[in-house]
Amino acid sequence: MKTLYIDIETSPNLAYVWSLWRENIPLDRLVDAGQVLSVSWKWRGDKKVTFVSDHSPGHRGMLDETHAALSAADLVVHYNGGPFDIPHLNREFLLAEMAPPAPFQQLDLLRQVRKQFRFPSNKLAHVSTALGLEGKVKHSGFDLWVRCMAGEASAWREMEEYNKRDVVLLEELHDRLGGWLPGAPNARLHSGDETVCPQCGAGDLRREGHAYTQLGKYQRWQCRACGAWSRSSTRVSGTQVRSVS
């Protein structure tokens, strides 16, 4: 299974505003819509981290390379990419008159973190450091975006370092969350091996009780590597009759 970790950086919308406080901006005061400035990604199990940007190889080149990476992925892992990164990229692809990338499954780690745990903040910076990971690279603030948009080479180097670190952090967080990610794509389907953990692909499952539905009893397993729970799809025993309500 080819797993891609991806993160984008965008430029802000530019608009005329009358006030710095509590103002809704009508569309006719929008001067310039924000766009994707850079994209970084890495493949699971591969050390190389790729960074493409408006600066290099340029906007269209950035889109072409990102489109190819997404198309080659079975699973795309991101942090808030469900409502943010992927739709931003899709809009860019559409504007550039590109076809959709080949379909891929998505795992939004923010969605999982929000749903399953109660951290005081769900920001990647907080969650990752709370879990003992090294966290994000500090950047010089909004000024960094302004300098990048002005084409300053040193600012782009800083953006590259920042964007790349987020992607490495994504993989670390994915590993750290381990068996807490239900419904992730089934590693068995991809490996063709019926004895591995459907979550992480490790071949170290322990029989741990049974799982019951209305109609059947199934062998339940826990992975010794990631802690994920799974169950066999064939029944140990069952019944043909279920209650109705």
Ligand SMILES: [Zn+2]
């Ligand atoms: Zn596992």
